[in-house]
Amino acid sequence: MKAISYARYGGPEVLEYGEVREPRVGPDSVLVRVRAAAVNPVDWKCREGYLDAVLEPVFPVVPGWDVSGVVVRPGAAVTEFRAGDEVIGYVREDFLSRGTLAEYVAAPVRTLARKPRNLSFEEAAGLPLVGLTAYQVLYKALAVKRGETVLVHAAAGGVGSIAVQLGRYLGARVIGTASERNHDFVRGLGGEPVTYGEGLAERVRGLAPEGVDAVFDTVGGDALRTSANLLAPEGRLASITDDDVVEYGGRYCFVRPDAEDLLRLSELAEQGVVSVHVSETFPLERAADAYRRNQEGRTRGKIVVTVAGDDGPPG
Known part of the structure; x- marks a missing residue:
């Protein structure tokens, strides 16, 4: 599958667009077809090694924790979601490797909630973190x-x-x-x-x-x-x-994945309480430019990376 990845710490220049290994779906995870992934300052701080003391990298690292997309296949123990469900997620694990700037991500159920029906995939991707x-x-x-x-x-x-x-x-x-x-x-x-x-x-x-x-x-x-x-x-x-x-x-305070909190946010978005302002979007292959823009530090709302490709699951 196509993804953005980096094999060493550094600036945006270490980001590469190309093929990476397909994600394996554990019993408590679902395979998500990524439609959009938001860019956050913590992503480039991880990429530059600032969180090395708490998050071990498993290179090559696919960056990104925010996602919106469609469930392709649930894991064996998953009852919360079915194929075809639209979801959002703050897909953070305790190490750096399997991020969301890819065509597919294997997301633990504890990181997901249903996507707000009134938000686009781009807007929804900007909500979780x-x-x-x-x-x-x-x-x-x-x-x-x-x-x-x-x-x-x-x-x-x-x-x-x-x-x-x-x-x-x-x-x-x-x-x-x-x-x-x-x-x-x-x-x-x-x-x-x-x-x-x-x-x-x-x-x-x-x-x-x-x-x-x-x-x-x-x-x-x-x-x-x-x-x-x-x-x-x-x-x-x-x-x-x-x-x-x-x-x-x-x-x-350091944000943590919480499916119940994320579902509540999805509900508040559907009620019109919370909206997400997307200032700019970039295609997956230009994710490095999205991070350069984010590092300027003057973004209004969110910068989002969109993902396009075939609709068939990997493998």
Whole structure:
């Protein structure tokens, strides 16, 4: 089957398009015909070796954790899905090897949920990782309540844009940092935009003089330090990028696959609560260009790779 893969750590230049071995389907997995796969910053961080201490690579590595597609064949123990079912998945395992930037992926059932019927395959592919991240931070780590004020960093990005929508659904007031060119986009999601950078603390205090009840940090560094000083008494702080958050009494969060959470996100998408903005798509053979664009760090919403090919299963 055709896929993107890399045989060593490095930049986008190590990515190759070509034939790789066909995936084996275990008893608790299903074979998914990939229709689209989203690009995430964690993908290139893995490719460059930044997560080597926690995720062992089995080269050649097919990158990608997000997927939308169609079930081709369920494993022997699988009762949750049948051939022909449309699914989405955050297909992350505890090692790097069998990713989603391929014509087919063998996905453990614990990583999958049914695809939202109202989203295209491209939109649906952009939901799992960012949606689960936003959901698990807001609902679990921060336990946001109705009437609270939440500060979301990088509110126009993949995670941030979903966090704004979920925060509003929870009944919170959401303030979101974004460049001025993305202020209207953030307003359209239901957030109150503020420009990031120098003077951020003063701008946020102008909107929330008593402080904010919760901060969702997706940036780290200076933004994290500033955020710690913007909390109201009993305020909560969580970061997905900077483990120094624990020094400020906050929580470091790493998203995990959860079929129940993912199904809930699919339901919220069908209810119109959550939408996915796809800024750009690339064909599979140009995935390296998609990662180059993602590494520029100014993406509004999601970048998605589309997969085309014959409809027959491998083997």
